[in-house]
Amino acid sequence: MIALSTASVYPESTADGFALAARLGYDAVEVMVGIDPISQQVDAVRDLSHHHRVPVCAVHAPCLLITQRVWGLEPWGKLMRSADMARAVGADVVVVHPPFRWQREYARGFVDGIAELEDRTGVAFAVENMYPWRASRREMQVYVPGWDPSDQDYANTTIDLSHSAVSRADPVAMARRLGPRLRHIHLTDGTGSAKDEHLVPGRGSQPVVELLEHLAAEDFGGHVVLEINTRKADNREARELDLVEALAFARLNFASTPEPR
Numbered sequence: 629m630i631a632l633s634t635a636s637v638y639p640e641s642t643a644d645g646f647a648l649a650a651r652l653g654y655d656a657v658e659v660m661v662g663i664d665p666i667s668q669q670v671d672a673v674r675d676l677s678h679h680h681r682v683p684v685c686a687v688h689a690p691c692l693l694i695t696q697r698v699w700g701l702e703p704w705g706k707l708m709r710s711a712d713m714a715r716a717v718g719a720d721v722v723v724v725h726p727p728f729r730w731q732r733e734y735a736r737g738f739v740d741g742i743a744e745l746e747d748r749t750g751v752a753f754a755v756e757n758m759y760p761w762r763a764s765r766r767e768m769q770v771y772v773p774g775w776d777p778s779d780q781d782y783a784n785t786t787i788d789l790s791h792s793a794v795s796r797a798d799p800v801a802m803a804r805r806l807g808p809r810l811r812h813i814h815l816t817d818g819t820g821s822a823k824d825e826h827l828v829p830g831r832g833s834q835p836v837v838e839l840l841e842h843l844a845a846e847d848f849g850g851h852v853v854l855e856i857n858t859r860k861a862d863n864r865e866a867r868e869l870d871l872v873e874a875l876a877f878a879r880l881n882f883a884s885t886p887e888p889r
């Protein structure tokens with residue numbers, strides 16, 4: 629299943645994300661819960677899914693700095709609401725970032741709390757790889773218990789290739805360490821700069837093809853979600869071309885001959 633994140637059409641709306649996913653041939657949608665009011669409304673998301681006949685495979689919890697006030701300020705409550713939305717719209721994954729270091733109480737019980745939420749809700753909380761923040765030659769660790777999910781005992785995880793570019797980590801090696809705990813992919817690219825670029829796959833320096841071939845060889849049964857930045861597209865046509873190119877890249881390389889065992 630190759631899905632489109634609604635974040636990929638920003639500054640267009642969640643509704644536009646569903647419409648584009650349907651028209652361009654994506655198999656599903658990941659809903660980024662954000663500042664767009666529609667993304668926060670279970671009924672609206674469910675109606676969009678039914679109208680466009682595109683299933684929702686995942687819900688991305690509002691973990692970004694710009695969404696800190698979406699669904700309130702209590703982080704566990706936000707995750708519970710994300711799980712409620714996922715169950716209501718038929719998604720089986722909630723994507724979540726590890727806590728910021730200043731969220732001390734939340735961070736203290738995060739690993740155990742995620743496991744408890746999964747047991748309670750039946751939804752997989754796929755914790756995403758993040759990255760150190762860098763400025764000049766200085767590096768700051770802002771995620772607790774860490775930015776690499778393979779270092780923790782999460783049952784379900786997400787690899788984002790733009791984030792692996794910023795952290796200068798090898799996503800294929802990370803996938804091998806995670807093994808069956810890898811549930812979700814944010815397919816994108818980056819150049820290794822300090823900026824979280826979310827390029828169209830193939831336009832950066834990440835081993836995107838190698839990761840997709842590894843996943844094919846391992847019979848990966850999770851979701852591959854295109855999460856790219858199209859904000860610099862001059863118009864709708866340019867945005868659509870980026871989304872078509874990203875989908876074609878994913879389909880071609882995920883169907884490549886698997887690597888020998």
